[in-house]
Amino acid sequence: xxxxxxxxxxxxxxxxxxxxxxxxxxxxxxxxxxxxxxxxxxxxxxxxxxxxxxxxxxxxxxxxxxxxxxxxxxxxxxxxxxxxxxxxxxxxxxxxxxxxxxxxxxxxxxxxxxxxxxxxxxxxxxxxxxxxxxxxxxxxxxxxxxxxxxxxxxxxxxxxxxxxxxxxxxxxxxxxxxxxxxxxxxxxxxxxxxxxxxxxxxxxxxxxxxxxxxxxxxxxxxxxxxxxxxxxxxxxxxxxxxxxxxxxxxxxxxxxxxxxxxxxxxxxxxxxxxxxxxxxxxxxxxxxxxxxxxxxxxxxxxxxxxxxxxxxxxxxxxxxxxxxxxxxxxxxxxxxxxxxxxxxxxxxxxxxxxxxxxxxxxxxxxxxxxxxxxxxxxxxxxxxxxxxxxxxxxxxxxxxxxxxxxxxxxxxxxxxxxxxxxxxxxxxxxxxxxxxxxxxxxxxxxxxxxxxxxxxxxxxxxxxxxxxxxxxxxxxxxxxxxxxxxxxxxxxxxxxxxxxxxxxxxxxxxxxxxxxxxxxxxxxxxxxxxxxxxxxxxxxxxxxxxxxxxxxxxxxxxxxxxxxxxxxxxxxxxxxxxxxxxxxxxxxxxxxxxxxxxxxxxxxxxxxxxxxxxxxxx
Amino acid sequence: xxxxxxxxxxxxxxxxxxxxxxxxxxxxxxxxxxxxxxxxxxxxxxxxxxxxxxxxxxxxxxxxxxxxxxxxxxxxxxxxxxxxxxxxxxxxxxxxxxxxxxxxxx
Ligand code: HEM
Ligand SMILES: [Cu+2]
Numbered sequence: 001x002x003x004x005x006x007x008x009x010x011x012x013x014x015x016x017x018x019x020x021x022x023x024x025x026x027x028x029x030x031x032x033x034x035x036x037x038x039x040x041x042x043x044x045x046x047x048x049x050x051x052x053x054x055x056x057x058x059x060x061x062x063x064x065x066x067x068x069x070x071x072x073x074x075x076x077x078x079x080x081x082x083x084x085x086x087x088x089x090x091x092x093x094x095x096x097x098x099x100x101x102x103x104x105x106x107x108x109x110x111x112x113x114x115x116x117x118x119x120x121x122x123x124x125x126x127x128x129x130x131x132x133x134x135x136x137x138x139x140x141x142x143x144x145x146x147x148x149x150x151x152x153x154x155x156x157x158x159x160x161x162x163x164x165x166x167x168x169x170x171x172x173x174x175x176x177x178x179x180x181x182x183x184x185x186x187x188x189x190x191x192x193x194x195x196x197x198x199x200x201x202x203x204x205x206x207x208x209x210x211x212x213x214x215x216x217x218x219x220x221x222x223x224x225x226x227x228x229x230x231x232x233x234x235x236x237x238x239x240x241x242x243x244x245x246x247x248x249x250x251x252x253x254x255x256x257x258x259x260x261x262x263x264x265x266x267x268x269x270x271x272x273x274x275x276x277x278x279x280x281x282x283x284x285x286x287x288x289x290x291x292x293x294x295x296x297x298x299x300x301x302x303x304x305x306x307x308x309x310x311x312x313x314x315x316x317x318x319x320x321x322x323x324x325x326x327x328x329x330x331x332x333x334x335x336x337x338x339x340x341x342x343x344x345x346x347x348x349x350x351x352x353x354x355x356x357x358x359x360x361x362x363x364x365x366x367x368x369x370x371x372x373x374x375x376x377x378x379x380x381x382x383x384x385x386x387x388x389x390x391x392x393x394x395x396x397x398x399x400x401x402x403x404x405x406x407x408x409x410x411x412x413x414x415x416x417x418x419x420x421x422x423x424x425x426x427x428x429x430x431x432x433x434x435x436x437x438x439x440x441x442x443x444x445x446x447x448x449x450x451x452x453x454x455x456x457x458x459x460x461x462x463x464x465x466x467x468x469x470x471x472x473x474x475x476x477x478x479x480x481x482x483x484x485x486x487x488x489x490x491x492x493x494x495x496x497x498x499x500x501x502x503x504x505x506x507x508x509x510x511x512x513x514x515x516x517x518x519x520x521x522x523x524x525x526x527x528x529x530x531x532x533x534x535x536x537x538x539x540x541x542x543x544x545x546x547x548x549x550x551x552x553x554x555x556x557x558x559x560x561x562x563x564x565x566x567x568x569x570x571x572x573x574x575x576x577x578x579x580x581x582x583x584x585x586x587x588x589x590x591x592x593x594x595x596x597x598x599x600x601x602x603x604x605x606x607x608x609x610x611x612x613x614x615x616x617x618x
Numbered sequence: 619x620x621x622x623x624x625x626x627x628x629x630x631x632x633x634x635x636x637x638x639x640x641x642x643x644x645x646x647x648x649x650x651x652x653x654x655x656x657x658x659x660x661x662x663x664x665x666x667x668x669x670x671x672x673x674x675x676x677x678x679x680x681x682x683x684x685x686x687x688x689x690x691x692x693x694x695x696x697x698x699x700x701x702x703x704x705x706x707x708x709x710x711x712x713x714x715x716x717x718x719x720x721x722x723x724x
Contacts, residue, residue, distance in 0.1 A: 178699060202703065206710045239722060246714055293710045297717070309721050 028092025099182025119162025259396025271338025380440025428470025
């Protein structure tokens with residue numbers, strides 16, 4: 001198998017390989033590539049929004065199109081850019097960090113990827129099929145019920161597809177971490193990125209069902225004449241807000257915790273010190289996850305839940321600042337007295353600390369119920385969540401890309417371009433969003449198509465737009481860097497940073513398809529570092545070289561997904577014409593048929609034989 | 619020789635363990651049937667609602683506990699994580715239901 005892969009393969013063979021792969025590293029790369037594509041789409045939408053808001057009473061786009069832009073920007077960035085890229089990292093890196101040869105359910109992993117991808121495609125097809133969703137990424141009822149056309153239906157079914165994929169991913173990671181750790185890899189020896197993957201997966205497991213339920217109710221209201229959220233018929237539209245935010249608040253932690261994990265990997269490596277307060281980092285991660293489920297109503301302070309409910313949720317919200325603070329201090333203490341290398345990965349990490357802290361601070365301000373009546377639905381909120389999402393998650397993704405690029409693709413990204421991209425993006429980011437705090441405090445509401453002249457909002461908005469373009473330039477430089485590196489970059493060794501601490505740096509870059517020829521013996525936290533300190537070049541193996549069992553690739557996940565994809569169109573259009581029921585049932589038949597095929601046909605995988613393994617250099 | 623005796627000791631220890639295990643299983647199974655009978659009986663003899671509803675709920679909760687701890691082995695070693703996840707899920711659901719019942723529905 002690996003011998004065949006060194007021979008030249010034709011384009012079709014490679015394509016087939018990717019369509020059928022169940023290898024966690026390939027799937028990880030596919031997640032990252034698809035996420036990057038959606039990130040560019042969402043970025044273009046952001047620029048359109050900023051152009052529209054560059055000057056007062058602008059008419060760059062129409063009001064309706066503006067609503068579609070903000071909805072698609074938010075939905076795309078959260079569900080199809082940030083989350084998939086993080087899941088890509090989890091896929092590609094986490095099994096390496098715990099010394100596993102793959103994830104627990106490789107087939108499910110591939111199904112999860114295809115569901116996510118086709119969900120994203122579904123959502124974006126709405127642009128060409130009569131208009132995109134336009135009720136905001138939060139899809140509040142009754143607006144989302146009354147929104148004409150099929151835009152919101154694409155939102156519902158697109159998210160339902162990709163949500164199912166995400167749920168599968170989360171379960172898969174949990175089982176992988178619980179059951180597939182290498183000998184000696186106890187829980188308290190796991191790297192922080194593995195820990196945050198674990199906790200984020202728990203959050204996925206508990207939070208996504210709330211979204212699924214909410215989306216089903218919304219779908220029944222829109223497509224099958226029910227009235228869960230229709231007040232006129234005895235429904236209750238506030239229930240949607242609850243269901244959405246019971247999911248929505250944990251969702252922001254699903255995004256930020258893995259980013260925290262990435263920084264907790266990078267900072268020790270480039271400070272040449274072990275992570276300060278490892279145990280408290282793990283504890284803080286769990287505490288954030290626990291509290292994260294008890295604060296969702298801070299998005300609903302202005303709904304009128306009553307003072308008691310508001311007060312309870314306000315206290316919970318402010319409590320989250322404590323574990324987050326623990327983490328910030330631990331990173332600072334890790335840096336303290338370290339021998340620090342500042343490269344691109346480290347720049348993003350250092351830029352993250354103050355940026356995210358500002359976002360956390362405004363978060364506590366928003367958590368103060370009474371004050372929130374003033375801030376709610378203004379640009380202050382926009383500033384807040386971009387400080388945490390861009391300053392936290394996007395910085396984390398970019399840091400992680402620089403840090404793990406050699407492991408994923410075998411080449412080191414260009415440092416000079418990395419730094420240029422950072423400075424453009426960092427300055428642009430603060431220009432765009434810092435001023436928005438003040439715009440919000442001056443009363444500029446969010447989600448408005450235009451603002452009026454002479455209200456003191458002109459300059460601030462112009463500055464914000466200029467900043468957005470600087471971020472655009474930064475992103476472009478990064479993309480150029482990727483192309484340049486792919487064509488010209490030097491090959492990276494196993495441990496390109498020289499100071500790698502965790503297991504992924506002990507194997508080749510990119511790793512062989514079986515990752516570890518012999519499972520490594522883990523003797524403590526930062527296992528590879530321990531071996532290096534004792535003068536060993538490699539991990540001590542925990543087993544002799546033996547045959548390795550591998551799963552077979554399969555096209556079934558893709559076929560299943562296409563089935564659900566077709567069925568989704570059937571659901572959407574059967575309200576217009578009953579003939580679409582054919583698509584509904586046909587699609588379901590394809591999906592269920594391939595499930596049946598999967599269950600009935602035994603697939604035992606194959607073995608890579610000991611003799612072949614011994615021939616390979618590592 | 620010494621090896622043999624220690625092996626047979628180990629065996630008798632394990633035999634003893636599985637006997638104990640079996641006993642527990644049978645007892646919980648019997649208890650669960652009795653609980654169910656009590657629940658039916660309470661409804662059949664038309665006792666006061668105020669009494670019957672909490673009784674049935676308490677019996678139900680105890681039965682769920684039996685199910686988890688005895689039949690699904692949560693009492694055994696190595697199930698801490700499973701317990702953490704199950705109680706986490708129960709907690710999340712409970713908070714949501716509490717909120718719904720206090721500030722939305724009534
Ligand atoms: C190039 C960088 C970005 C720029 C210039 C930008 C700009 C904007 C603007 C102008 C809005 C509209 C505010 C309104 O009037 O409602 C917005 C909303 C939003 N953005 Fe961004 N954004 C960027 C990156 C991101 C990223 C990376 C994420 C998430 C990962 C994100 C998530 C959101 C969300 C969730 C909303 C709310 C959408 C809604 O309420 O409908 N943004 N952004
Ligand atoms: Cu929140």
